[in-house]
Amino acid sequence: LVGALRRLTFGGGDPVVQLQTNFGGGKTHSMLALYHLFSGIAPTDLAGIDAVMQEAGVSTAPTARRVVLVGNKISPGNPSVKADGTVVRTLWGELAWQLGGKQAFARVAADDENATSPGDVLRELFNDYGPCLILVDEWVAYARQLHDQSDLPAGGFETQFSFAQVLTESAKLAKNCLLVISLPASDTPGHSHGDDVEVGGTRGREALDRLRNVVGRVESSWRPASAEEGFEIVRRRLFQPLSDTTQFKDRDVVARAFGEFYRTQQAEFPAECRESEYEQRIKAAYPIHPEVFDRLYTDWSTLVKFQRTRGVLRLMAAVIHSLWEKGDRNPLILPGFVAIDDPRVQSELTRYLSDNWVPVIEKDVDGPNSLPMKLDSELPNLGKFSACRRVARAIYMGSAPTTAAAHKGIEDRRVKLGCVMPGESPAVFGDALRRMAGAATYLYQDGPHYWYSTQPTVTKLAEDRAEQFKREPDKVAAELERRLKKDLASTGDFHRIHPMPQTGSDVPDDLDARLVVLGITHPYSKEAGSPAELAAKAILENRGNTPRIYRNTLVFLAADKTRLHDLDEAARKVLAWQSILADEAHLGLTTHQKAQVTQQMAAADSAATARLPETYQWLLVPAQNTPQAAVTWEALRLSGTDALAVRASKKLRTDELYLTSFAPTRLRMELDRIPLWRGHHVAVKQLVEDFARYLYLPRLKDPAVLLHAISDGVNLMVWQDAFGLADRYDETAARYLGLRGGTLVHLADAHSPALVVKPDVALKQMDAERNGSEPTGTGAGPGDNTGGGTETGNGAGDGVGIGAGGTPGTPPAAAKPKRFHGAATLDATRVGRDASKIADEVIAHLVGLMGATVTVSIEIEAQIPEGAPDHVVRTVTENSRTLKFTSQGFEKE
Incomplete structure (x- = not known):
């Protein structure tokens, strides 16, 4: 409230506030307070506002134009017709109309009709009609109804988040606009999925995540109604405030007595009870024991329907009224004193659970015919304190809402915390707990943990096993x-x-x-x-x-x-x-x-x-x-x-990210784009390697797709638009052997040594052969033939012309090496590593050469001073034979 007053009065403060709680956490109440504060009502008519205005440094609350957008009250598929005849289809249309009526709506009318997110016009509207207060509630409920396609009057799913971004940014840039958005909590304990009932399944989860991501860029989060604040909320709503010193003294005496009791009986109660801080919690929660709040806020609030603070208020109102009617004189309200046998209390405790809990309560928890009542009546030492009944109530309060949890139950020390008072013996209640565990039909025990469950039907058994x-x-x-x-x-x-x-x-x-x-x-x-x-x-x-x-x-x-x-x-x-x-x-x-x-x-x-x-x-x-x-x-x-x-x-x-067929013209485009040519040609097997290796090339189903593309390109009548194909290149004659184009070919071997040839180079050789003369060298162009004799090309450099008189036209090119040999000694313990490196750094380069024949052999020599055991000889010999060694054997000398 302080921040809102400053924002709409001076333009300072946070422009976007996100209210983030689960069901019953106070989101709507917070919005109602803002709505009334800026309604133009006199501050004196609002209780507690004087202190807020003083802290904010303002003397009066400005009257703001208020816009309220409630997602579950607006239909994305049914346009709304206003009293002035305006037809509103989208959230932004509704916002504009509420802000300034028909005149303001006209500025977003086109976006409303086309269901497109408005742009900077929102900021202009906020400035023109400011100060303004925008309240958005149940947005997830609205967004999850939208479709991926924009087939609804309100637009598509994605458009909603574009609008969310425009809305938050516009509110941020406007002079005095406050945008308040409520979203379900999605990261609080027990609410990891934002409470599917409130969020609405997978679609709702996605909408919530997207909205939180957009709003989270500019918002200031505020989480009202924490568990500790619940003490004060319940006290204010259900009890009159402590007014005189006697009441404060009674409270302090009770808190001190319980604190001393827990400290002297440390082994019987949870560790946190012995701390002085726990005594302060007793004072804060008085006259309700903190364990009641812990169970309600920790366990019962995991039930979505319980609605947290709202659920606590409903339940405690019934509990307190029941105890007041019975004239209960106990100093604190403990879990063991919750009158589960009272129909009103039982209704509040079972309305959030499945129906089959009622027979469980009647038989094993509380009621005139229940097992605890029977045991208390049969055993006077227990009946004196209603020990079994109090134990059963404490277990139920601490375990009923968590039967689906991985770690079920409430610890025995916490059971005693919920039912034992100063002056009573914890051992008596321990005895009651053991007797209940041995006789109850629905009470389970796992070590020190106890919990109630419903009838173990086959379905229940399956759920338990699935949990296991x-x-x-x-x-x-x-x-x-x-x-x-x-x-x-x-x-x-x-x-x-x-x-x-x-x-x-x-x-x-x-x-x-x-x-x-x-x-x-x-x-x-x-x-x-x-x-x-x-x-x-x-x-x-x-x-x-x-x-x-x-x-x-x-x-x-x-x-x-x-x-x-x-x-x-x-x-x-x-x-x-x-x-x-x-x-x-x-x-x-x-x-x-x-x-x-x-x-x-x-x-x-x-x-x-x-x-x-x-x-x-x-x-x-x-x-x-x-x-x-x-x-x-x-x-x-x-x-x-x-x-x-x-x-x-x-x-x-x-999406053309996986090709089962490949057009030869597209293959030619890829050959030229990268380029993939190695000079004037490229080997078929090299192309197969290229397309399998490089992510910037189209992904092919298998090499056959590429081979078909090559065959189809050579088979084309206009093969010049694609490429030619040759069996190999003769470096001595400087010509391609088996060169063809426009003829029927069929490639089936991915390791074929055939060459894909540039069409202009192939056509040049074909024309030369058709004219009856030898082709010129294809490495860089024809040589000088001034003598009128024949020419030969080395296939790599310029053609060398030899005149009729035997005078060379240009000097011959230097001879290229024709063979390579190499040997290396590998680390016997790291052969795989070293061999892999040699394969990548040496062998791969040699294998890639046109027409190269590469032979790699491995020679193993082992000196064994102590001699090889029989099992090693047998294993090595069998493996060598399986791996097809050309020669192998052990020697005794």
Whole structure:
């Protein structure tokens, strides 16, 4: 309120404020306070505003134009007709109309009609109609209704976030405009997904993340109603304030008595109770014990329907009224004193849980026929304090809302904290706890932890087992891998698919294009450096310890991070039902239960099958625009109902990122663009290597696609638009052998030594041969033939003309080396490393030479002073024979 007054009066303060809480946290109340503050009402009519205005340094609150946009009250598909006849379709149209009526709306009318986000006109409106207060509530509820396509009057999903950015930036730049936006909390404990009920599933999660990202650039976040503030809120709403010294003295005496009790019985209660700070908490929460608030704010507030502070107020109002009616004289309200048997209290405690908790309460927690009442009546030492009843209530308050949690239950020391008062023996309540655990039908125990659960039906048993599989991620991963492999049996246009490789060494370095499906430990998200992108990059760059050569053959499929939870849950449910099916004899299931297991198993299997394509929806494609450019990653979202690999290949083909056919004219364009020519020609096998290696070239399904393109280009009647083809180049005669163009050829060998020849060079040789003369050297042009004799070319330099009189036209070129030989001694412990380096740095250059024949042999000599054991001799001999050594053997001397 102070910041709002300063902003709308002086233009200072934060222009954009985000109210961030979950259900019942006070967002709407905060907006209502702002709405009334700037309504023009006299400050004296508003309680507590004098202090706010004094702190803000203002004498009066300015009257502001107020705009209220509530997402669940505005339909994106049904335009609103105003009293003046204005038809409003979009949020920005509604904002403009509320700000200045028909006249202001006219300035955004075109954007409203076309559902396009307005630009700087918003800032102009804010300045012209300022001071103005813009309140936006339930924006996520509005945005999640929009479609990806702009087929609604309110526009598309993406347009909404463009508007959000324009709105926040305009409010920031305007003179005296305050924009207040409420978004559900998405990062508070127990609300990791922003509370799906309030957010609205996966679409709502995405909308929330996008809105928080946009608003977060300029906003000042404010989180009202913390757990500690809940003490004061409940006290103010449900109790009159302490007014005289006697009441304060009573409070201090009670707090001191409890503090001393916890310090003298340290082993019986949680560690934090012995600290003096806990005594201060008792004073702050008086007359309610802090443990009540801890359970409500820590455990019960994890239930979305509980609505945090609102839920605490509803429940405590019922509890306090029940205790007041009964004339309760206890010094504090502990969890053990919550009258769960009172219908009003029970209603508040069960309305947030499933219906089957009522029989649990009636049998094992509280009520005239409950087990605690029976034990208290049978055992006077327990009944004196209603120990079993208080223990049962404390366990219920601390465990009922967390039965689905991985770590269930409430610790025994915390149970005692919730029901023991000074002057009572904790041992009595420990005895009550043990008796309850041994006799109760619904009370579970795991070491020192206790919790209530509903009837362990087959469904409940499956849920428990599915929860247990969280601790066995290897089994879940194996199930997902099995399902992936089954789905990937349909390979689409890919020759091979590599599912869930552990490292780059699991992905061979081959010439044909393949799909690599990353495991669930490497999900994709749009944040920079996502696990999927890092894993894909590692596999792309290396195969094990060796740099990957053929990088333009891999594309990657990854799981969506936000949907991975649903897939993991579906897989765990399948495993849970499978385990129950396997244990049906041991579990003693009835016929009906067996039928239920079979039916649920089929449903779980179907759900997991459906979740797989919903989760694996991101294609990661490495790209490089030019040889000098850095490698970038393009993320493509898949859609459709086909198998994963089929969807992936369709998407890649549509975006021309994966070619199953290749036009010869496009091949010629790539030859000239990079360029890929090596002089006047390039070897077919070199082109195959180039297209498999370099990311700036089109990605081909396999070498056959390139071979067909070459064949088609040579077969063209206008082959001059493409290229020629030769068997090889004769350096002595300086001519191409087997040169053809415009004739039918068929290439099938990716390692063919044939040459793709530039069309102008090929045509020049063909014309020369057609005219009956020898062709000139094709390295750089014809030589000087002044003597009228014949010419020969060395194929690399200028042609050398020999006149009739035997006088040379130009000096002969220097002879080139024809052979190479080399030997190296390798480290016997690091042969793989050294041999790989020699292959990359030496052999690769020699193999790439036209017509070169390269032979590499390995010679091994081992001196063994102590002699080789029999098993080593046998292993080495068998392996040498398997590896086809030309000669091998051991010698005794």
